[in-house]
Amino acid sequence: MEPIENIGEEYQNYWETKMFLQNEELDSWAIDEAFSGYYDSSSPDGAASSAASKNIVSERNRRKKLNERLFALRAVVPNISKMDKASIIKDAIGYIQELHDQEKKIQAELLELESGKSKKNHGGFGVHYHQELPVLLRSKKKKIDYQFCDFGGSKISPIELLELRVAYMGENTLLVSLTCNKRTDTMVKLCEVFESLGLKIITANITTISGRVLKTVFIEVSLFN
């Protein structure tokens, strides 16, 4: 009468605490030996019983492993609603999808802000920015339109332009000068916008004075683009 885990009786705790109780090696091997002859197998010798018990313990270990994995899955997922197996998997799915959305958004932001330098200007990657400066070359009367373009990809406090001047200096050199109100990350966003355009910047100058940010950029342009 070893302390084998009693089968078919009580000992039916909640499965999580049972996991802890199952930590010791479950050697309940004599139990099905006691239950042998229960369904009248073909050969009631010891070999068949051993094989059956092997299968039993193997299956038990498989279940134990699967439960441990599920427990570990529950550990890495926050905001678990219930302790059910199905709920654990459901919450894990929702959490992964949530992380997927977050990653997609962040990737999109980073791609908008930091990219634009891989290929030159083959017109297939940027979303907002690369539609602006090529327009700058055609007309100067559309200044007021740029007030509404969402400068700065971050959704927090978009940059609002106060002034924008574009002048052709000759010798494939373009002068872009703009001013805007200084608020948080204004200089960062301006630099991001200009660096994301992948332009050939000859020299750039950005300065802040009395609550304003003034940026002056000399750009090398090729007239046949």
Add this chain to the structure above:
Amino acid sequence: MEPIENIGEEYQNYWETKMFLQNEELDSWAIDEAFSGYYDSSSPDGAASSAASKNIVSERNRRKKLNERLFALRAVVPNISKMDKASIIKDAIGYIQELHDQEKKIQAELLELESGKSKKNHGGFGVHYHQELPVLLRSKKKKIDYQFCDFGGSKISPIELLELRVAYMGENTLLVSLTCNKRTDTMVKLCEVFESLGLKIITANITTISGRVLKTVFIEVSLFN
């Protein structure tokens, strides 16, 4: 003789394809009715059989739901090694941890780069940057140390300083001047670093010349901090 799924016979496909086959509503309800009296229950009337069959079909639906959830979990996790249940959960755990690491890194980057403007300088938020400039006031011989500090939180092409000068101009004004090689996003990262410090910048100037980036910042400091 409806096309009920035969039980206890073959029809033991791999569990994924079985899931597809189980898409139709499994109405295999008469099967255990056929198997009733198999274990000789206490009362072989129709009521007990109905209750037992209810339990059977309920348990079957529970298993089906759990398998569907596991299947859905497999769908949202990329790079699945094997189709095993345990492997699916294991890969999901690894994937969630991977996403956790990514999110932690990105959150740390964003907190380092974009923050620093909420509170002034109460010394509890930044990690690297705000340990630099206060040291700047004490000694000027530690210039060489700043070569190794990881300027620019992004792991791609960290900024390497070529020169860093700090001078006290009098009247609570500090002049910081630095040069570094111009590579991708150098200006962006420099602006990020300086803006993340939450300093009182009087005027700032950043320019690029011959592959170098030169930045000059006038900072208002209070000598009693």
Add this chain to the structure above:
DNA sequence: CCGGACACGTGAGGC
């Protein structure tokens, strides 16, 4: 032939 993986039915406990 055997170990691994699965679905199944069943009994038991919890709410």
Add this chain to the structure above:
DNA sequence: TGCCTCACGTGTCCG
């Protein structure tokens, strides 16, 4: 009480 969840043993298939 009934419903839900779980672990268990068993049969079966596959590599």
